[in-house]
Amino acid sequence: MITPSSSDIRLEVDGHVATVTLARPAKLNSVTQEMSDALVQVIEWANGSDSIRAIVLTGDGERAFCAGSDIRSLDTYATPWDFRNRTDYCDAIRAGRKPVIAAVNGYAFGGGLETALSCDIRLSSTTASFAAPEIKLGWIGGGGMATFLSHSIGASNAALMLMTGDPIDADTALRWGLVSEVVEPGRLLRRAQELAAVIASRPPIAAETAKANLRAAVNMTQEEALRYERDLQTITFATSDADEGRAAFAEKRLGVFHRR
DSSP: OOOOSSTTEEEEEETTEEEEEEOOGGGTTOBOHHHHHHHHHHHHHHHHOSSOOEEEEEESSSSEEEOOBOGGGGGGSSSHHHHHTSOOHHHHHHTOOSOEEEEEOSEEETHHHHHHHHSSEEEEETTOEEEOGGGGGTOOOOSSHHHHHHHHHOHHHHHHHHHHOOOEEHHHHHHHTSOSEEEOHHHHHHHHHHHHHHHHTSOHHHHHHHHHHHHHHHHSOHHHHHHHHHHHHHHHHTSHHHHHHHHHHHHTSOOOOOOO
16 A cells, blocks of 8 residues: 555555545645645556555545635646646546545535546535535636536536536435435445445456446447447456356356456
8 A cells, every 4th residue: 555645635445445535624625736646646556456446535524525626726836827737636536447436525616526526426425515616716617527517417407506606415416416325424434435345346357347438438429339338348258257257157156356
């Protein structure tokens, strides 16, 4: 296991599951450039680790999952072009090959909402809320807000959030399809880790391929997506884990998978 380069990013490993915590609760877990760089480091480490099969991403404390970028740090960029070319934490999360579950424990505002949208599965506490408030400050999100939000909740609901900047609560997020489950705050992290452990118990190449397939399906035509899916299926079918899966099915036992 590595030590993240920022003390505001906490990493814990239990079995095949890594839990990554944005640990800056006094600032609502808003992300600095140092934290973004540390997230890149952690994701790259997880990508290269055969042991890590799933990741849980959450925020420290009860108030916030993540309030986005630390606004005070935005003035440190010499030019808007420098800002545009910064290392972005949402890009880092999307670069990960391992399935990522967001445990949204409070405010998911601005870049925090984009962070949650960059994860594969989103679970929410009953006290969480979600917003794209950038319009109130004179700009728009730049971490995939519009494309991922519209795919998650539909164009009209996305427009409502993007054009008003007003928050929605957890029940609305569940009804719109922004999150998969809403649970009590005290059980949120445990539930996310339980789900991550289930995913980690599946054949790891197949799980990573399922993630790649889902991402591609959003961006391809239906014909391209079907062809791509069939090619990926062929790749997974050729793995030793697929051999083990078929043998376990025939022998009526649980499979034991080793990423090969």
